[in-house]
Amino acid sequence: MTAALTTHDLVKNFGGLVATDHVSLSIAKGARHALIGPNGAGKTTLINLLTGVLQPTSGRIQLMGEDVTAISQHSRVKRGLVRTFQINQLFADLTPLQSLGLAISERHGQGSDWWRAAGTDQSVVAEAVETLAQFGLGDALHIPTHHLPYGKQRLLEIALAFACKPQVLLLDEPAAGVPEEERHDIIRILKSLPADVTIVLIEHDMELVFSYADRITVLVNGGILTEGSVDEIATDARVRTVYLGEDAHD
Amino acid sequence: MTHSVENAMAVMTRTARWSHWETLFWLASLALLPIFPNKALLFSQIAIMGLFALSLDLILGYAGIVSLGHAAFFGIGAYAAGLMAKHGLGDPTLGLLAAATGAALIGFVTSFLLLRGSDLTRLMVTLGIALMLFEAANRFASITGGADGLQGMMVKPVLGLFSFDLYGRTAYLYSLTILFLLLILARRIVYSPFGLSLRAVKANSLRAGAIGISSATRLVAIYTISAAYSGVAGALSAQTTQLVSLDVLDFHRSADVMLVLVIGGVGWLYGGIIGAIIFSLMQDWLAGITPQYWEFWIGLVLVVLVLVGHGRLQSYARMMIDAITQKGRVTRPDQRGTS
Amino acid sequence: MVTILFDGIAYGMLLFVLACGLTVTMGLMNFINLSHGAFALAGGYVTAALTQKAGLPFLLCLPLAFLFSAVLGMLAEKLLYRRLYQRSHLDQVLFTIGIVFMTVAAVDYLIGSQQQSIHLPDWLRGRLDLLGGSIGVYRLFIIVLCGVLALAIQWLLSHTRFGSQLRASVDDPRVARGLGIPVNQVFAVTFALGCGLAGLGGALGADLLGMDPTFPIKFMIYFLIVVTVGGTSGIMGTFFAALLLGIADVAGKYYVPQIGAFVIYALMVAVLILRPQGLFTRGGSR
Numbered sequence: 001m002t003a004a005l006t007t008h009d010l011v012k013n014f015g016g017l018v019a020t021d022h023v024s025l026s027i028a029k030g031a032r033h034a035l036i037g038p039n040g041a042g043k044t045t046l047i048n049l050l051t052g053v054l055q056p057t058s059g060r061i062q063l064m065g066e067d068v069t070a071i072s073q074h075s076r077v078k079r080g081l082v083r084t085f086q087i088n089q090l091f092a093d094l095t096p097l098q099s100l101g102l103a104i105s106e107r108h109g110q111g112s113d114w115w116r117a118a119g120t121d122q123s124v125v126a127e128a129v130e131t132l133a134q135f136g137l138g139d140a141l142h143i144p145t146h147h148l149p150y151g152k153q154r155l156l157e158i159a160l161a162f163a164c165k166p167q168v169l170l171l172d173e174p175a176a177g178v179p180e181e182e183r184h185d186i187i188r189i190l191k192s193l194p195a196d197v198t199i200v201l202i203e204h205d206m207e208l209v210f211s212y213a214d215r216i217t218v219l220v221n222g223g224i225l226t227e228g229s230v231d232e233i234a235t236d237a238r239v240r241t242v243y244l245g246e247d248a249h250d
Numbered sequence: 251m252t253h254s255v256e257n258a259m260a261v262m263t264r265t266a267r268w269s270h271w272e273t274l275f276w277l278a279s280l281a282l283l284p285i286f287p288n289k290a291l292l293f294s295q296i297a298i299m300g301l302f303a304l305s306l307d308l309i310l311g312y313a314g315i316v317s318l319g320h321a322a323f324f325g326i327g328a329y330a331a332g333l334m335a336k337h338g339l340g341d342p343t344l345g346l347l348a349a350a351t352g353a354a355l356i357g358f359v360t361s362f363l364l365l366r367g368s369d370l371t372r373l374m375v376t377l378g379i380a381l382m383l384f385e386a387a388n389r390f391a392s393i394t395g396g397a398d399g400l401q402g403m404m405v406k407p408v409l410g411l412f413s414f415d416l417y418g419r420t421a422y423l424y425s426l427t428i429l430f431l432l433l434i435l436a437r438r439i440v441y442s443p444f445g446l447s448l449r450a451v452k453a454n455s456l457r458a459g460a461i462g463i464s465s466a467t468r469l470v471a472i473y474t475i476s477a478a479y480s481g482v483a484g485a486l487s488a489q490t491t492q493l494v495s496l497d498v499l500d501f502h503r504s505a506d507v508m509l510v511l512v513i514g515g516v517g518w519l520y521g522g523i524i525g526a527i528i529f530s531l532m533q534d535w536l537a538g539i540t541p542q543y544w545e546f547w548i549g550l551v552l553v554v555l556v557l558v559g560h561g562r563l564q565s566y567a568r569m570m571i572d573a574i575t576q577k578g579r580v581t582r583p584d585q586r587g588t589s
Numbered sequence: 590m591v592t593i594l595f596d597g598i599a600y601g602m603l604l605f606v607l608a609c610g611l612t613v614t615m616g617l618m619n620f621i622n623l624s625h626g627a628f629a630l631a632g633g634y635v636t637a638a639l640t641q642k643a644g645l646p647f648l649l650c651l652p653l654a655f656l657f658s659a660v661l662g663m664l665a666e667k668l669l670y671r672r673l674y675q676r677s678h679l680d681q682v683l684f685t686i687g688i689v690f691m692t693v694a695a696v697d698y699l700i701g702s703q704q705q706s707i708h709l710p711d712w713l714r715g716r717l718d719l720l721g722g723s724i725g726v727y728r729l730f731i732i733v734l735c736g737v738l739a740l741a742i743q744w745l746l747s748h749t750r751f752g753s754q755l756r757a758s759v760d761d762p763r764v765a766r767g768l769g770i771p772v773n774q775v776f777a778v779t780f781a782l783g784c785g786l787a788g789l790g791g792a793l794g795a796d797l798l799g800m801d802p803t804f805p806i807k808f809m810i811y812f813l814i815v816v817t818v819g820g821t822s823g824i825m826g827t828f829f830a831a832l833l834l835g836i837a838d839v840a841g842k843y844y845v846p847q848i849g850a851f852v853i854y855a856l857m858v859a860v861l862i863l864r865p866q867g868l869f870t871r872g873g874s875r
């Protein structure tokens with residue numbers, strides 16, 4: 001069975017700094033795979049490498065068995081590799097409906113249509129409306145993004161990625177900075193994502209990680225410390241040390 | 251199709267719909283001719299400047315590319331049409347086509363230089379291209395006429411029927427028609443998914459890439475289109491005045507068109523035309539005061555505009571226009587949620 | 590050939606002094622300043638006035654031109670430019686173009702459009718026969734003086750506290766602030782120094798390049814080419830880019846006069862195609 005996403009000995013150097021240290025990952029299809037590690041461990045750099053925002057110094061990346069190392073970010077999206085950002089990256093002056101409509105028409109291959117007005121394709125708008133409703137943004141369809149409260153923006157951040165109908169979805173700290181109320185929404189949405197979509201989750205919230213993930217990879221200083229099931233990681237003393245320090249209690 | 255989807259589509263397409271004030275605007279422009287028949291030439295110049303500013307709006311307002319050398323394409327268009335008229339191919343439509351094609355070609359080729367690098371790099375590249383063309387036109391004076399200008403242009407009647415008269419009536423109607431047609435086309439482009447993707451690239455190019463938009467192809471496309479539009483403006487200028495000289499490629503022209511666009515408002519297509527009108531009025535008024543030191547006043551206007559915040563002025567003006575035309579309200583009264 | 594090389598180096602050195610203030614401005618504050626040439630204009634005109642009207646010796650006018658432009662720069666930064674650091678590049682472009690236009694027109698109106706001439710002392714006139722070529726004494730003077738200045742600037746950057754604060758700020762303003770470096774003040778001082786250098790360059794260059802009201806616009810493109818080609822992360826880049834530009838321009842105009850300035854622009858565009866962040870920057874883009 002082909003893994004959804006694999007890396008082979010991935011390395012990224014910034015001058016003298018080794019940000020990604022010979023990382024070899026294999027993420028199974030339909031997995032709920034969490035990537036954890038202390039700050040500065042290189043988690044976001046890894047996501048940037050996987051999605052093509054950064055080019056690796058060496059190593060390979062395979063998506064659904066295909067080598068995508070040299071392929072641009074937007075082409076990887078077209079092949080089903082989509083991510084969200086730790087800090088919201090949204091289109092400030094576009095509305096949620098416009099943003100999602102854009103992603104959906106791109107997906108349909110109609111993104112370069114210069115003749116029809118945006119919003120006249122019923123199937124695109126319908127899908128956008130439905131997705132936004134799913135994400136609890138049904139009452140904010142036409143509000144410019146920068147007017148939305150932070151929690152809703154975070155939901156939009158994920159909704160936008162979801163609209164690309166990803167096969168592999170990389171979520172970079174989806175619950176970061178989100179107030180308690182919307183946090184439940186996000187967790188609920190994460191749990192309702194289709195089973196055939198492979199999810200890779202970077203998170204600091206251990207409660208979320210342990211309740212959601214089925215496998216966990218621990219990154220430290222750019223390299224993989226260990227990898228295993230939730231139970232294995234939860235009881236791994238090294239992980240505790242890395243996170244909590246030598247003399248932490250429980 | 252459910253009611254809410256229908257509603258959503260209606261709201262989304264609301265701004266794209268042709269509005270009453272636009273009809274009014276174009277009718278008024280047409281009416282100017284019988285009302286002020288002896289100013290026809292001036293009006294045609296305004297229309298041409300408006301088209302030139304419109305072309306800049308396509309890349310500045312919708313793609314965020316700051317160009318200090320847009321006169322390059324204006325100049326290419328002017329020389330293309332001028333040279334054709336000089337060598338017996340004086341049909342205006344042919345001239346427009348040649349201008350658009352030539353400018354689009356150079357625009358296409360140079361657009362790849364703008365994809366990488368910062369704002370400063372882009373500024374320099376656009377400026378550099380314009381300066382290179384200026385130098386080239388200067389050096390090849392035997393072809394271009396150099397500083398003295400192209401001599402011996404013979405522009406034929408438009409569509410074989412309407413010859414250019416001394417009062418500029420044909421010139422005005424010709425320029426206005428081309429401006430109108432190109433504006434309609436620009437409207438379609440800007441409100442289309444392609445246009446929306448440009449706005450997305452401008453707003454956040456990182457995220458645009460992350461949802462599958464290839465910003466490079468979009469930027470190349472809009473830059474090429476913008477260059478073609480500039481070229482047409484240049485050709486119109488050449489054909490209506492029967493003059494082409496080095497100043498069509500001058501830095502001042504690139505700076506002026508940017509001022510015109512900023513005065514009228516960046517990013518709403520009509521800004522170029524409104525700006526051209528205001529600019530012309532300003533020119534008229536200031537020429538009465540200090541004909542020589544025009545540059546000073548342009549500089550002052552630029553400084554003041556920036557300090558006061560043209561963006562803010564633009565949004566106030568837009569709010570007023572929206573209130574008058576009752577268009578573009580983003581939240582419907584029956585929708586829940588805050589704005 | 591030697592003459593051309595020397596002329597080119599002299600021109601390049603002059604461009605370096607004129608443009609290095611701009612490099613730091615753009616590198617440090619990401620502020621696109623198209624009005625930099627106005628400070629060179631100030632230095633040139635002050636020198637012309639002092640040598641011609643007040644009869645002051647040329648050498649004395651040089652530090653005076655520096656001071657004059659530096660003070661002017663300090664005032665301009667405080668009153669005008671400071672408001673624009675957070676604004677979009679478009680706004681900065683528009684604003685500084687506006688300033689240039691106003692300056693050019695004002696000088697034209699107040700002083701007139703004729704070229705300013707500097708009264709050079711006799712020992713700076715004439716030519717020397719050196720290394721097989723004939724070199725103007727004045728050009729040699731410029732090379733020596735600007736070379737000394739370049740070394741002085743380099744020393745300032747690497748051996749003084751201010752210099753290291755400046756380098757830290759250029760490298761990463763946020764981290765520098767976090768370390769307690771008063772980045773805004775560093776910048777204000779740097780801006781003033783940069784304007785002073787431009788003024789000095791204007792004073793030195795008036796005789797060589799011609800000083801009239803349109804100087805800021807004519808030479809703006811050269812300064813910008815130097816900064817863009819040299820990259821904004823260090824003075825060394827500016828130095829080599831300026832030399833390259835100076836030699837290329839002089840050589841181009843001599844060997845292929847038909848296309849003259851075309852060579853420079855083509856060179857710049859070529860460089861920007863290959864390395865958009867400049868020839869001498871350490872990787873990454875800004």
